Amino acid sequence: MKYLPCTLFFVVALAVCPATAQDQDWQDASNAVNTLLAQAIRDADKTRAIISTEKRDISAEKATLQHRIDSKQKRFDQLKTHYETLLEQEKALKEELAEKAQEIKTIDGTIRTSAKQARDYFHESLTTPEYPERSVVLAEVLQPDTFPGLDGIRNLLSLHLDEMNASGEISKRNGSFIGRDGMDKTGELIRIGTFTAAYRLQDGTLGFLRPTSDGNKLMAVQGEPGWSLSELMDDYFDGKAAVFPVDISNGAAFTRLAQEQKGLWEWLRAGGLLVWPIILVGIVAIGIVIERFNTLRKIRGNSDRNMQHILQMVAKGEWKKCGNFCNAKSQFPTCRIIGHTLKYMGNTREIIENAFQEGLLKELPVLERFLPTLNVLAAVAPLLGLLGTVTGMINTFQIITLYGTGDPRMMSGGISEALVTTQLGLAVAVPIMILHHMLERRVDKIIGDMEEKGTGFAIALMKKGQNKKWENFDAAA
Amino acid sequence: MQQLNLVDRMLELFQSGGELMIPLMGLSLIIWTLAIVKGIRFLRERHKETSPQQCMDMYRHKAGVNKAEPAHWQWDILSRYIDERCEDPELNREILKSIRAPHEFNAMCSIGTILILSAVAPLLGLLGTVTGMITTFDVISQFGTGNARALASGISKALITTQSGLVVAVPGLILGGLLFRRGEKLKARMELFCIGLQELTDSLTPGRK
Numbered sequence: 001m002k003y004l005p006c007t008l009f010f011v012v013a014l015a016v017c018p019a020t021a022q023d024q025d026w027q028d029a030s031n032a033v034n035t036l037l038a039q040a041i042r043d044a045d046k047t048r049a050i051i052s053t054e055k056r057d058i059s060a061e062k063a064t065l066q067h068r069i070d071s072k073q074k075r076f077d078q079l080k081t082h083y084e085t086l087l088e089q090e091k092a093l094k095e096e097l098a099e100k101a102q103e104i105k106t107i108d109g110t111i112r113t114s115a116k117q118a119r120d121y122f123h124e125s126l127t128t129p130e131y132p133e134r135s136v137v138l139a140e141v142l143q144p145d146t147f148p149g150l151d152g153i154r155n156l157l158s159l160h161l162d163e164m165n166a167s168g169e170i171s172k173r174n175g176s177f178i179g180r181d182g183m184d185k186t187g188e189l190i191r192i193g194t195f196t197a198a199y200r201l202q203d204g205t206l207g208f209l210r211p212t213s214d215g216n217k218l219m220a221v222q223g224e225p226g227w228s229l230s231e232l233m234d235d236y237f238d239g240k241a242a243v244f245p246v247d248i249s250n251g252a253a254f255t256r257l258a259q260e261q262k263g264l265w266e267w268l269r270a271g272g273l274l275v276w277p278i279i280l281v282g283i284v285a286i287g288i289v290i291e292r293f294n295t296l297r298k299i300r301g302n303s304d305r306n307m308q309h310i311l312q313m314v315a316k317g318e319w320k321k322c323g324n325f326c327n328a329k330s331q332f333p334t335c336r337i338i339g340h341t342l343k344y345m346g347n348t349r350e351i352i353e354n355a356f357q358e359g360l361l362k363e364l365p366v367l368e369r370f371l372p373t374l375n376v377l378a379a380v381a382p383l384l385g386l387l388g389t390v391t392g393m394i395n396t397f398q399i400i401t402l403y404g405t406g407d408p409r410m411m412s413g414g415i416s417e418a419l420v421t422t423q424l425g426l427a428v429a430v431p432i433m434i435l436h437h438m439l440e441r442r443v444d445k446i447i448g449d450m451e452e453k454g455t456g457f458a459i460a461l462m463k464k465g466q467n468k469k470w471e472n473f474d475a476a477a
Numbered sequence: 478m479q480q481l482n483l484v485d486r487m488l489e490l491f492q493s494g495g496e497l498m499i500p501l502m503g504l505s506l507i508i509w510t511l512a513i514v515k516g517i518r519f520l521r522e523r524h525k526e527t528s529p530q531q532c533m534d535m536y537r538h539k540a541g542v543n544k545a546e547p548a549h550w551q552w553d554i555l556s557r558y559i560d561e562r563c564e565d566p567e568l569n570r571e572i573l574k575s576i577r578a579p580h581e582f583n584a585m586c587s588i589g590t591i592l593i594l595s596a597v598a599p600l601l602g603l604l605g606t607v608t609g610m611i612t613t614f615d616v617i618s619q620f621g622t623g624n625a626r627a628l629a630s631g632i633s634k635a636l637i638t639t640q641s642g643l644v645v646a647v648p649g650l651i652l653g654g655l656l657f658r659r660g661e662k663l664k665a666r667m668e669l670f671c672i673g674l675q676e677l678t679d680s681l682t683p684g685r686k
Contacts, residue, residue, distance in 0.1 A: 228492065349568075382600070412618040419611045426604040430597050437593040448582045455575035459561070462568055
């Protein structure tokens, strides 16, 4: 094709070329041209052939390439679809993952909560000191930012199962604990389920145990178990009895055990101001009682024997000796009265009786001194207690007016004042009453004895006088 | 077994009543012992009592032989009166009065104690009530009113002591009252006996046995 313009140019040049040359020339020229032309045609054919071959080659090549493009496109499409499916798959999986993560978080939270609960519970539990590995396991489970994993969960579960087991058994062992004075002690320990733990020391001291605040050690409860409880516990420790006192209130009873043994001073202070007059009444009463008992003890002598002596002397008419005897025994009121009566000897009966009554009246105040006071004190003490009750109640109601009845703790101050004074008043009054009765009986007995002996003496005296009179009569007759 | 249960229940009651149950129990024991002893003595003396005439006869015929026959006080008054009596009836009355006085005192002996102890018992019960109430309010101040179980122990203490105080006091007062009336009657009989004795012996000459 590319030879065509060249050929044409050549032809035209030949045509244009002036035919100044000869025919020969021309002929030659035309031959030459023809040859050229033929050449050119050959060339053109050759070229055309080449072109067509090339054309064929190119088209073949194109076809191959096209084919390759197509196949590539196909593959691309294929891969694109695949990618999209994968994207979708990823999205779905991501959603699933988020869902699962939520679940895991819930589980984690649950486990942590339950581990915390377990920690709180084990701190309160009596069994913890026997299982020191508990705190390790719990610390592992409670580690922040880490999922405890199946092992952790299993450990936690086994802690609970251990606790369950322990709550059903009675364990007896030797171990250490913190004593009532805060020192470390070692002794026999007994644990009944998760209810109660108790200890016995070498010297026989008994007591109950509570876990300390961090739960790793046992600590003695403040306050002594009572006599009957101690007996039971001792028997159990020795294996003799099958009964053991158990605190089913989970420690509330122990608090009360300690609280019941609070000091006297605290108790008195709860009673308010009116406690002091009541105590004063009690002290005065005790003083009077001691004084009276002392006095009356001195007075009580063997009056029967004295009386026999006196009567014998009277019968024999040994007046002087009798008087001396009475003076010697003047610590006994009976003798004093008789000595007093003796001075009126030989007078009429009225005078002797009057003298005797006078002596008795003189003795009575000494004997009965302070007894009415004691009686009054016994009556005053409960009244003071009642006064305290009323005062305490007034306080309580004032508090109620101020704060309402919402908090019972606020009211308990006034109420305890009311009750403590009543209690103290009664506690003072009851012994005073009994002691007063005893003293009164004793005084009554002494007075009765005095009256009896005095009358006996007066009669003896008068008989003597009568006999004298009769003798006089006889003498007169 | 039943008795054992009863003892157990008693012990339980005793323990839930608190420490004031011990003096109450003691009071009850003292009251009942005194009352029973006194009652038996009264009954025995009443059984043996005879009229002054019979007494005199017994004294005359079997002097010193059968001393257990009349009541102890009758015998004592009779023998001492016959020993000491004289001509003057006024003086005789005085003698009888002086002989009678210790017997009258004996007749009333321990009745006063029974009565005073019976009067003390409710006071002790009241003391227990107050103590129990204090326990209750201590519990309230510690736990509030929510813990009914802890509250109940104080209240039961309060109620059981009150109950026991009354249980001790009521029979004590009744017994004391009964014995008091018996004692008064005995005193009246003693006086009657003395009057009868004096009437009987006034006709006799002194110094004869």
